Amino acid sequence: MKKVEAIIRTSRFEVIHQCIAALGVKFLTFYEVKGMGLEHAKIEKYRGVAYEPAFIPRTKLEIVVTEELVEPVINCILKEGRTGQIGDGKIFVTDVLEAYRVRNDDKGADAL
Amino acid sequence: MNQELFTVNNVWMMVATILVFIMHLGFASLEAGLTRAKNTVNILFKNTIIPAMGLLTYAFVGFNLMYPGEAFTGGFFGLSGLGLSLPEGWDTFNYNEGYTFFTDFIFQAMFAATAATIVSGAVAERIKLGPFIIFSTLYVAICYPIVGMWKWGGGFLDSLSTPFYDFAGSTIVHSVGGWGALVGAYLLGPRIGKYTDKGMKAIPGHNIPMAVIGVFLLWFGWFGFNGGSVLTADPGTVSKVFVTTSIAGAAGAFGALLFSYIKFKSYDITMVLNGILAGLVGITAGADLMGVGESAIIGFVGGSLVVFAVVFFDKVKIDDPVGAISVHLVGGIWGTLAVGLFGDLAGFSQVMSQLIGIGAVGVFCVIFSFVVFYAMKKTVGIRVHEQEEVEGLDINEHSMRAYPDFATKE
Numbered sequence: 001m002k003k004v005e006a007i008i009r010t011s012r013f014e015v016i017h018q019c020i021a022a023l024g025v026k027f028l029t030f031y032e033v034k035g036m037g038l039e040h041a042k043i044e045k046y047r048g049v050a051y052e053p054a055f056i057p058r059t060k061l062e063i064v065v066t067e068e069l070v071e072p073v074i075n076c077i078l079k080e081g082r083t084g085q086i087g088d089g090k091i092f093v094t095d096v097l098e099a100y101r102v103r104n105d106d107k108g109a110d111a112l
Numbered sequence: 113m114n115q116e117l118f119t120v121n122n123v124w125m126m127v128a129t130i131l132v133f134i135m136h137l138g139f140a141s142l143e144a145g146l147t148r149a150k151n152t153v154n155i156l157f158k159n160t161i162i163p164a165m166g167l168l169t170y171a172f173v174g175f176n177l178m179y180p181g182e183a184f185t186g187g188f189f190g191l192s193g194l195g196l197s198l199p200e201g202w203d204t205f206n207y208n209e210g211y212t213f214f215t216d217f218i219f220q221a222m223f224a225a226t227a228a229t230i231v232s233g234a235v236a237e238r239i240k241l242g243p244f245i246i247f248s249t250l251y252v253a254i255c256y257p258i259v260g261m262w263k264w265g266g267g268f269l270d271s272l273s274t275p276f277y278d279f280a281g282s283t284i285v286h287s288v289g290g291w292g293a294l295v296g297a298y299l300l301g302p303r304i305g306k307y308t309d310k311g312m313k314a315i316p317g318h319n320i321p322m323a324v325i326g327v328f329l330l331w332f333g334w335f336g337f338n339g340g341s342v343l344t345a346d347p348g349t350v351s352k353v354f355v356t357t358s359i360a361g362a363a364g365a366f367g368a369l370l371f372s373y374i375k376f377k378s379y380d381i382t383m384v385l386n387g388i389l390a391g392l393v394g395i396t397a398g399a400d401l402m403g404v405g406e407s408a409i410i411g412f413v414g415g416s417l418v419v420f421a422v423v424f425f426d427k428v429k430i431d432d433p434v435g436a437i438s439v440h441l442v443g444g445i446w447g448t449l450a451v452g453l454f455g456d457l458a459g460f461s462q463v464m465s466q467l468i469g470i471g472a473v474g475v476f477c478v479i480f481s482f483v484v485f486y487a488m489k490k491t492v493g494i495r496v497h498e499q500e501e502v503e504g505l506d507i508n509e510h511s512m513r514a515y516p517d518f519a520t521k522e
């Protein structure tokens with residue numbers, strides 16, 4: 001099992017999710033995040049004072065999948081998440097030692 | 113005078129009273145919208161307590177200070193007792209052709225607290241609650257009615273050879289609030305982080321929709337503020353005042369839009385909202401004297417002045433989170449002066465009388481506010497601790513948050 005963590009554009013979430021769901025992945029977590037990167041946030045102005053917001057909002061995906069699904073999931077994110085502009089995001093892959101289903105005693109791939 | 117006409121007049125005055133009442137919600141929404149989420153309970157608390165306090169103090173002493181009776185004609189100060197005592201024939205047109213004694217009282221009482229509400233916006237996000245309530249109470253109970261008496265109670269401004277003119281209170285209500293706001297904001301100092309070595313920092317308001325609702329409620333209420341100040345339901349004058357008021361507010365929006373775009377290169381809705389209010393404040397002194405074109409000029413200039421005033425007060429580091437000083441003080445002075453420049457009373461002697469009124473009210477209000485604020489600053493203190501200001505007044509002064517489910521820790 002591996003964990004795929006991806007920072008993506010919030011506007012690309014729908015299509016990425018559709019692509020991943022089509023692979024048969026039923027379990028994923030996502031949340032709104034803020035951070036910094038190569039991109040500069042759009043300048044905001046308030047009562048004559050221009051300023052650059054300190055953070056850029058993005059969506060973070062967290063998906064734990066079996067080995068054979070890792071490549072397809074990553075391909076979904078690369079394909080559907082790409083606009084070619086600075087700020088498309090990043091993907092991180094890590095090993096997962098074990099998984100359990102809380103409802104019963106399912107372990108490993110069965111728990112996903 | 114027949115009974116039907118008296119009833120119609122009186123009903124209109126009561127409707128106008130209700131309209132002025134809703135302006136307090138307008139102030140509350142606007143000020144909450146243009147300040148940060150961590151201070152929302154605090155600003156709403158102040159805007160809730162002020163009208164409550166205003167009604168009580170006006171019943172106890174304000175009304176009698178403001179309208180002490182003919183014995184004090186031409187004077188600076190008069191008091192006709194404490195509490196409300198019904199005069200003979202209070203509910204007939206013998207009291208007044210437009211209203212009963214109680215209608216008279218409640219319409220005036222709704223006006224009273226607006227002066228203190230103006231102050232609350234300028235001192236927002238850093239003033240201690242207790243000292244603010246003490247200041248507001250003294251200001252509404254004593255300062256506002258004394259100034260009001262000078263004109264509306266038959267005092268010395270009304271007895272000048274060319275009487276000072278202020279139809280619904282550009283000076284007597286709005287500038288009174290504006291002067292208090294100026295002194296309060298000056299003595300408090302700016303919010304932490306507003307003016308830094310690297311220049312001015314934006315501290316954006318947390319809820320623009322709320323600010324918009326607030327300004328529309330204020331505009332809505334202004335039909336009663338100015339329309340009710342006709343003091344009868346006279347169709348010609350009331351309808352004229354509706355038109356001059358609306359035109360000035362509309363022109364104020366465009367004045368602020370034009371100059372904020374030229375200066376900032378952005379369509380800043382908060383400036384347009386301030387512009388509408390400055391247009392409305394501007395027309396208030398002469399709403400019954402102006403033609404449509406003159407109302408548009410007064411409103412447009414008022415809305416334009418707001419942009420320059422906001423920039424100016426930031427330059428001298430007087431931090432006014434909602435633009436109350438620019439709207440109510442600058443707009444009020446402009447509107448009062450405009451009575452001498454445009455409309456039915458325009459003329460040199462009127463300009464002089466208007467200047468006397470603006471000056472007299474300014475000197476009195478500045479001294480009064482300074483003494484009260486300064487005395488508290490040197491004793492109990494008027495500003496919250498740095499840590500409280502950074503964390504927010506809501507959690508520190510009220511142990512509460514306006515949006516508990518969305519709270520982020522600073």
